[in-house]
Amino acid sequence: MFTENKEREQIKKSYEEYNRLLDGVDKTKEIMQAFKYHYENNEAYKKYCKVHGVSPEIIMNKNDIRLIPLIPSDAFKRNSIVSCKSNEKMVECTSSGTKGSISTVYRDHDTLNYFIFSCLWNIKHLLTDEDFEIMCLLPQISDDNSKHLWMAYVGYMLGGFYESYYLINNNRLDVDLATSILKDACYKRKKIAIFGSPSIVVGLAQYIEQKGEKIDGKDKIFILTAGGWKNDLNAMTREQFNNSIKDAFNLNSVSQIRDSFNMVELNSIVTECEVHTKHILPYMEVNALDPANLEPYEDGQPGVLSFIDPMARSFPCFILSDDIGVVKKNYKCQCGRTSDIMIYIRRFERSEDRGCALKMNYSIKKGDE
Amino acid sequence: MDRIKLPIIICGEIVETAKDYHVFRYGNSVELTIPKINSKHINKIREQRFMLNNHNVQEIISALVKVGRFWRTETQNRIYLSAVDTLCRVKGYDSKMAIRELNIIGSTCAQIAGLYDLLDLELGNRFYIDEWLPRGDVFVHAQPMGNALNIVAGNVPVSSIMSIIRCLLTKNQAIAKFSQKDPVTLIYFAQSLNYLLPENIVTKNLSVLYWEGGDEIEQSVYDMSDVVCAWGRGSSINEIRSKIGAHTRFLEFGPKVSYALIGKESIDDMQVAIDLAHDISLYNQQACFSPQVVFVEGKTDLFVKRLEQALSLYNDLLPIGSRDIDTEFDIMRVKKMAQFEGLKIQCGDNNGWMIISIDRVERIYESPLNRVIYVMSIKSFDECLDYVSPSTQVLSISPWDRNKEIREEATLKGVSKITEIGLIESVRNGATHDDIYPMHEMVRWVCVERGKDYWGKFIEDGPLDTTKWLMQNRNQIEKISLVM
Numbered sequence: 067m068f069t070e071n072k073e074r075e076q077i078k079k080s081y082e083e084y085n086r087l088l089d090g091v092d093k094t095k096e097i098m099q100a101f102k103y104h105y106e107n108n109e110a111y112k113k114y115c116k117v118h119g120v121s122p123e124i125i126m127n128k129n130d131i132r133l134i135p136l137i138p139s140d141a142f143k144r145n146s147i148v149s150c151k152s153n154e155k156m157v158e159c160t161s162s163g164t165k166g167s168i169s170t171v172y173r174d175h176d177t178l179n180y181f182i183f184s185c186l187w188n189i190k191h192l193l194t195d196e197d198f199e200i201m202c203l204l205p206q207i208s209d210d211n212s213k214h215l216w217m218a219y220v221g222y223m224l225g226g227f228y229e230s231y232y233l234i235n236n237n238r239l240d241v242d243l244a245t246s247i248l249k250d251a252c253y254k255r256k257k258i259a260i261f262g263s264p265s266i267v268v269g270l271a272q273y274i275e276q277k278g279e280k281i282d283g284k285d286k287i288f289i290l291t292a293g294g295w296k297n298d299l300n301a302m303t304r305e306q307f308n309n310s311i312k313d314a315f316n317l318n319s320v321s322q323i324r325d326s327f328n329m330v331e332l333n334s335i336v337t338e339c340e341v342h343t344k345h346i347l348p349y350m351e352v353n354a355l356d357p358a359n360l361e362p363y364e365d366g367q368p369g370v371l372s373f374i375d376p377m378a379r380s381f382p383c384f385i386l387s388d389d390i391g392v393v394k395k396n397y398k399c400q401c402g403r404t405s406d407i408m409i410y411i412r413r414f415e416r417s418e419d420r421g422c423a424l425k426m427n428y429s430i431k432k433g434d435e
Numbered sequence: 436m437d438r439i440k441l442p443i444i445i446c447g448e449i450v451e452t453a454k455d456y457h458v459f460r461y462g463n464s465v466e467l468t469i470p471k472i473n474s475k476h477i478n479k480i481r482e483q484r485f486m487l488n489n490h491n492v493q494e495i496i497s498a499l500v501k502v503g504r505f506w507r508t509e510t511q512n513r514i515y516l517s518a519v520d521t522l523c524r525v526k527g528y529d530s531k532m533a534i535r536e537l538n539i540i541g542s543t544c545a546q547i548a549g550l551y552d553l554l555d556l557e558l559g560n561r562f563y564i565d566e567w568l569p570r571g572d573v574f575v576h577a578q579p580m581g582n583a584l585n586i587v588a589g590n591v592p593v594s595s596i597m598s599i600i601r602c603l604l605t606k607n608q609a610i611a612k613f614s615q616k617d618p619v620t621l622i623y624f625a626q627s628l629n630y631l632l633p634e635n636i637v638t639k640n641l642s643v644l645y646w647e648g649g650d651e652i653e654q655s656v657y658d659m660s661d662v663v664c665a666w667g668r669g670s671s672i673n674e675i676r677s678k679i680g681a682h683t684r685f686l687e688f689g690p691k692v693s694y695a696l697i698g699k700e701s702i703d704d705m706q707v708a709i710d711l712a713h714d715i716s717l718y719n720q721q722a723c724f725s726p727q728v729v730f731v732e733g734k735t736d737l738f739v740k741r742l743e744q745a746l747s748l749y750n751d752l753l754p755i756g757s758r759d760i761d762t763e764f765d766i767m768r769v770k771k772m773a774q775f776e777g778l779k780i781q782c783g784d785n786n787g788w789m790i791i792s793i794d795r796v797e798r799i800y801e802s803p804l805n806r807v808i809y810v811m812s813i814k815s816f817d818e819c820l821d822y823v824s825p826s827t828q829v830l831s832i833s834p835w836d837r838n839k840e841i842r843e844e845a846t847l848k849g850v851s852k853i854t855e856i857g858l859i860e861s862v863r864n865g866a867t868h869d870d871i872y873p874m875h876e877m878v879r880w881v882c883v884e885r886g887k888d889y890w891g892k893f894i895e896d897g898p899l900d901t902t903k904w905l906m907q908n909r910n911q912i913e914k915i916s917l918v919m
Contacts, residue, residue, distance in 0.1 A: 110775070117774045138771040140800070145776070357764035358785060368463075370764050386771060390760065415761040417721070417804050 077179060077226070084183040091349045093376075094128045100376030101125055101134055101384070108149040111137070111382045131351055132362055136372050136386035139331045142169035150174050150380045158213035161330040162293070171216070171330050173380050180377035182223045184334035184347055192339050192403075193288065193324060196257055199229040200290075201247055203239060203262030203270065206232035216330040217293050221261060228259075239266060241273045245281070248315070252282045260315075263293035264307060264325070271314035283315040289323040292335070304342075327410055331385050333378035336408060339401040346393075346406040350375050354393045354408075360386070365394045368411055388414050437524060439467045441618055443645065444625035445476045446483055447638035457645055459615050462759045465524050469618060472644045472652055480610060480642050481659045484581045487606040487640050492564050495603050496550045498637035502627050503544025506537050514630055518623040522592070525619055529754035539593045540624065544600065549864070554604055556865040557874035564606060567883060572891050577878035580684060581661035583607035586675060587621070588666040588688075589614030590721040595621050598664055599641060605877045607662065608640045614667070618645065654678065662686065662877055686876055688869050691723035691828035695856055696819050696841075699732045701833040705741050710857025712745035714831060715788070716753045717860055720804040724829040724852075724859045727802045728809045730819040735812045739790055743781050746788035746806065755787055755806065765803035772800045796822060817841050825849035828869065831856045 102122040105112050115121060118135045125134060141147060150156065154174050161169040173181070202221035207214050214222075224230060231247055233240045251258040260267060267289060274281060281287070289311055295304075302310075308320040317323070321340035328335045336344045336352070346352050353362040354369030363369040371391045375383035392409040399407065442451040453470030460466050487495065509515050515537070522533040544550075554561035558577055560568060567574040583602035587595040595611065599621070602609035613621045621643045628638040646653050657663070657675075662684040665675045672689045679685055695714065701707040714726055731738050758766075766786050773780050779792040788806040793799060799809055813819060816837060823830060823845055830845055832838050833856040842853050851870050854861075862868075890897035 113777060114775050136771070137775060138768045140768065141772060141775045144772075144800070357760055357767050358758075360767065368760070370760075370767075386768065388768070390764075414764050416801070417762070417765050 077182075080179055081183050081186060084180070085187065088187060088348055093349050093351065094131065096349050096376040097131055097134070097351060097374055098122070098125050100374075100378075100382075103379070104149050104382035104384075108147070108382055110145065110147060111135075111149070131374065132353070134374060134384050136360065136374075136384050137382060138386045139169065139329065139388055142171055142331050143167045146170070146172065147381050148172045149382060154380075156380060157219065159216040159219055159330050160213060161216060169330050170213075171381055173333075173378075177333060177378050177380045178223065180379075181220075181333050181335075182227070184377070185220070185224065186227060187347070188326070188335055188337040188345075192337050192345060193290075194257065197228070198257035198259055198288070199231070199251060200224055200259045200261050201231050201233060201244060203233055203244070203260065203266045205234040205237075217263070220292075220328075224261070239270065241270060244270055245274060245277070245279050248281050248283075248287065249279075252284070252286055255286060257286050257288070259288040259290050261290045261292070264291045264295055267291055267311060268302070268307065271311050274314050281315050283317045283322075285318045285322070287315050287317060287322065289315070289317075290326065291324070292326040292328055327408070329385075329387065331383070331387075332373050333375045333383045339399060339403060341400045343397075343399045343401065344408050344410070345399070345403060346408060348405065349377060350406075352393050352406060352408055354391055355386075363393075366392055368392050370414065371408065371410075390414055437465045439465065439521060439524065441467060441469050441521075441622050442626075443470050443472060443476075444622065444629070444641065444643040445472075446479055446640070446642055447625070447629055447633070447635075449626060449629055450476070457647070459618065461525055461527075462757075467525060467618060469645055472646060474652065474655070476642075476644070477652060477655050477659070480582070480608070483608050483640060484659075484661075485579065485608075487603070487608065487636060488579055490606070490636050492554065492561070492604065492606070495606070495637050496547060498628070498632055498635050499544045499550060499600060499603065500547050501631055502624070503541045503546070505627050505631055506541030506624075507545055508541075510534075514623060514627055518619065521619045521623070523756070526592075526617060527757040527759065529756040532753055532756060535753070536592050536620075540596050540620070543593060543596060550600075550604065552864045553600075553874070557872040558878070559875075564604070564878070570882075572889070573882040573884050575880060575882045577605070578881050579606035580877055580879060581607060582659055583609055583877060584656060584660035584663045585609065585611045586663065586665045586667065586671075587611060587614055587617075589616030591718050591723075592617055592620035594666065594722075596624055598666070599624075601664075601874050601877060603637055603640065605874050607877060608642075610642045610644070610656070610660070612656075613643060613645055615645075648674065657683070664688070664873070664877075684876060686871070686873055688723075690826075691851075691869070692826055693724050693726050693829040693831070693859070694819065694822065694827065695726040695729045695831045696816065696833075697729060697731045697738055697856075698816055698832070698834050698837050700837075701856075702731065702733060702738045703741070704833070705745070707833045707856055708738065708741035708745040709748065710833070710855075711742060711831075712749040713753075713857055714859045715746065715806055715808050716749040719755055720806050720808075722860075725804065726808065726829075726831060726859070727804070728796070728799070728811060728822070730811055730813045730822070732813055732816050735792055735810050739781065739792060739810055742790055742808075742810070746790070747783055750783055750787045758805070762803070762805055765801075766805055766807060769801055769803045769807060776800075817844070820844055820848060823848045823850050828852065829854060829859055831859050833857075 105115055105122055115135050120133050120135055124130060156172040156174050159171045159173055204218045204221040207218050207222045233244050308323050311323055312320050324338040326335045326337040327344055334347050334350055336346055338344050351374040353372050355362055355372050357370045368390055371387045371389045373385045390411045395406050396404060397407045398404050442449045450470055455471040457469045457471055458466060518537060519530060519533045522528050523530055551561055554564060562568055563577040567576045585598040587598055599609040599611055611621050625641050625643045628641060632638050657679050660683055663679055664686045665672050666688040668690050672687050676685055695711055770789060773791045781790040791809050793809050793811050820841060827850045829852045830850045831854050835855040838853055845853060887899040
C-alpha cells in the first residue's frame with residue numbers, strides 16, 4: 067500500500083494533518099464522533115449498544131464516555147466486525163494465536179494510516195527525531211495477499227518510512243545476516259533499531275553472545291519490542307531482560323530498550339519513554355476497570371484494561387482486553403512528559419487454567435470430534 | 436496483607452519450620468507461607484513403606500471414624516474454627532460453604548459401616564485386604580502397593596480426603612501433595628489426626644506436603660511411589676505421567692465436563708429446578724461433576740424461569756463467597772460475548788449466577804464456571820447423546836425413570852455416571868469413579884495356588900502328577916505317528 071511515490075506524498079500530508087490534530091486534540095469530541103459513526107455504520111455494534119441502552123444521544127460529555135459499550139477482544143475471534151461497506155478494500159490483520167484461536171481485524175486504508183501514524187508519532191516524540199534503519203525480526207510480507215499476521219504487517223508498514231530489513235525466512239531468523247547488518251551499522255555510525263518480540267530479541271542476543279560476536283551498539287542501536295512477554299521467556303523479569311540485552315549489544319543505556327503495547331484489536335501503540343513508562347496517546351481513552359461492573363477504577367488500582375481509540379474507522383475500537391494493568395491519568399513522568407500512562411501487569415487467568423473441570427469452548431463439536 | 440502460616444505434615448508429625456518456605460498469594464490481600472520439604476523428610480517417608488500392612492483394617496477404620504466424628508461435632512474446637520476461617524480466607528468460601536464442606540468430610544469418615552461397605556464394594560470382599568480368601572481354586576489376597584502419592588486438585592476439598600482414605604483403607608502409606616488452590620483441607624485433616632491420635636499408625640502413615648513443579652526433590656518423590664493418583668487438568672496429568680517410572684501404577688482423574696438433561700415432564704417442576712440449582716451452585720460449579728450445559732427436551736423458556744428463581748434461592752442458601760479479579764472478569768467477558776452475539780441472558784445480582792440460552796453448542800463461547808449455565812433445547816431426550824464423549828463424567832437426569840432410555844448408549848459413548856438431578860455429589864455405595872473402582876487398582880492382587888493333593892474340577896483321579904500325564908500322552912502320540 068505504500069510503495070507508490072504519489073501515495074507516499076499523500077500519506078506524508080495526512081501525517082502532517084494527524085500531527086496538527088494531536089497538538090490540540092479534543093479527546094471527548096473525537097470519541098463521541100467515532101461512537102456515532104460506528105453506531106450508525108455497524109449493525110452488530112448497534113445491536114450491542116441497544117442491549118446496553120446506549121446510543122449517541124446518551125453520550126453527551128466526558129463523563130458519559132465510560133458508558134460506551136466495550137467489545138471483548140475475543141469477539142474478533144468469532145465475528146467479522148466491520149464498519150465499512152463490504153466492497154471497500156481492506157487488509158485482514160490477524161493475531162498470532164498464542165492462546166489457540168486467532169483474532170481477525172479488518173482495516174481499511176485510513177485505519178491503517180492512523181495506525182502507522184501512531185507509530186511514527188510515538189517514535190518521534192518518545193524515541194528519536196533522527197532517521198534510522200530498522201532491522202525487523204519478522205518475515206517480509208507480500209502485499210499481494212490481503213491477510214497478514216498483524217505484527218509482520220506493522221513491520222511492513224514501517225518499511226514505508228524507514229529503510230528496513232526483514233530477517234525471518236521460512237520461520238527461521240537469519241542470525242548471521244542480523245549480526246552482519248548490526249556490525250555494519252555500528253561501523254558506519256548509523257542509527258538502527260531492532261524490532262521484534264522480546265523472545266526473539268533474546269534469541270538473537272544469546273546467539274551473539276554464544277558466538278562471541280562483538281556488537282558495539284553504544285548509542286546507535288535501539289531495541290523496540292512488541293508482541294507481549296510470552297511464557298517462553300522462562301519468567302525472565304524486565305530488569306533481567308534489559309540488562310542482558312544491554313550487555314549483548316553493548317548499549318550505552320537500558321533507556322535504549324523500549325517496549326510497546328499493542329494488540330491486533332487496537333489501532334494505536336502505547337510506547338515507552340526513556341524511563342520505561344508507557345505513555346498513552348492524547349486521543350486514546352484507556353482505563354483499568356473493575357471486572358465486576360466495568361466501572362473505571364481510581365488511579366493506581368489494578369483492573370482490566372479497556373481501550374477506546376477513535377482513530378479506527380473500519381472497526382469500532384472500543385475494546386475490553388484480556389489484560390490487567392494500572393492506569394494513571396495526567397501522570398507527571400520522570401522523563402518530563404505529562405500524559406495518561408499505563409502499567410501492564412499480566413494477562414488474566416481463565417478458569418480452564420485454574421481448575422480441573424474441563425471447560426468447553428465455542429469449538430465443542432458433537433461428541434469428541 | 437493477611438498473612439497465614441501453615442505447617443506440612445511428615446509421617447504424622449507437624450513441621451512448622453524449615454530452611455526455606457513457599458509463599459502463595461491469594462488475590463491482593465492473603466499471603467500463605469508453607470515450609471519447603473527436603474531430602475530428610477523424603478527419607479523418613481520412604482522408611483515407612485508397608486508399615487500399615489501389619490495392622491488389621493479395623494484399626495484404620497477406627498482412626499478414620501474418630502477423626503470424622505471430630506469434624507462433624509467439634510465445632511468449637513480451635514482446629515475446627517481455624518479450618519473454617521482459613522478456608523474462607525484462602526478459597527474465598529462463604530462460611531456456609533466452608534462449614535458444609537467440613538460436615539461432608541466428617542460424614543465421609545465417620546460412618547463405620549460406610550467404610551466397610553466401600554472395601555466390600557470396591558474390592559469385592561473386605562476381607563481380601565486382611566486375609567487370604569478362596570476364590571476359584573486359589574487363595575487371593577490384596578496386598579498394598581506401598582507408597583501411594585496423591586496429587587490433588589483443590590477444587591473439591593472432600594475429594595482430597597477421599598483420595599487419602601482410599602490409600603489408607605488399602606494399607607498404603609498416603610503421601611498427599613496439595614494444590615495451591617487448597618492447602619487448607621489436607622493440612623487441617625492431618626493436624627486433626629495428630630491432635631486426636633498422635634501415636635496412631637494411621638496418623639503416622641499420612642504426609643501432606645508441597646513442591647513446585649521442576650523442583651529437584653520432585654523426582655525422588657515420584658521414584659519412591661508405587662502408585663500415583665493424579666487429579667487435575669490435562670497438562671498437569673501429562674506432565675506427571677511423563678515423570679513416573681514404569682513400575683508405578685498411575686491412576687488419573689483428569690478434567691471432565693458434565694451435563695444435565697431435563698425431560699419434558701420436568702420442565703415445569705420447581706423442585707427439579709431447585710435440585711439443578713443445587714448441582715450448579717456446589718463448589719461454584721468447579722467440580723468435574725458440575726453441569727455446564729442443560730439440555731431441555733422442548734422449549735426452554737418455562738424451565739429457565741424456574742431455574743432463575745432457584746439460582747437466586749441458592750445464592751442465599753449457599754452464597755458464592757468472594758471472587759478474585761480473574762474469576763470476576765472471566766464471568767464478565769463471557770457475559771459481554773453472549774450479549775455481543777445476541778444471546779438471551781438472565782443474571783443474578785452482581786453476576787451471582789447467569790443463564791445463557793443457546794440454540795446450538797457452537798454458540799458456547801467458554802464456560803467460566805462459577806454458576807454460569809448454558810441452556811439448550813433439544814427435540815428428543817436422546818439427542819443429548821450427540822454431545823457426550825469420554826470427556827463426559829456425569830449426565831444427571833430428570834425425570835429419573837427415563838434413565839433407562841439412554842443409559843446404555845450414554846455410557847457406551849463415554850459417560851461415567853448417570854444420576855438424578857440434585858444428586859451429583861452423592862457417591863452411592865458401589866459407585867465407580869471415572870470408569871474404575873480406584874481402590875481395586877491401589878492393591879496388588881496376589882494369589883497362592885492349591886497343591887497337588889487338590890484335584891479340582893477337571894481331574895477325576897488325583898493326586899496331580901504332570902510327568903505321569905506326559906507318559907500317558909506319549910503312548911497316544913506314538914500311536915498317532917504309527918497311523919501316519
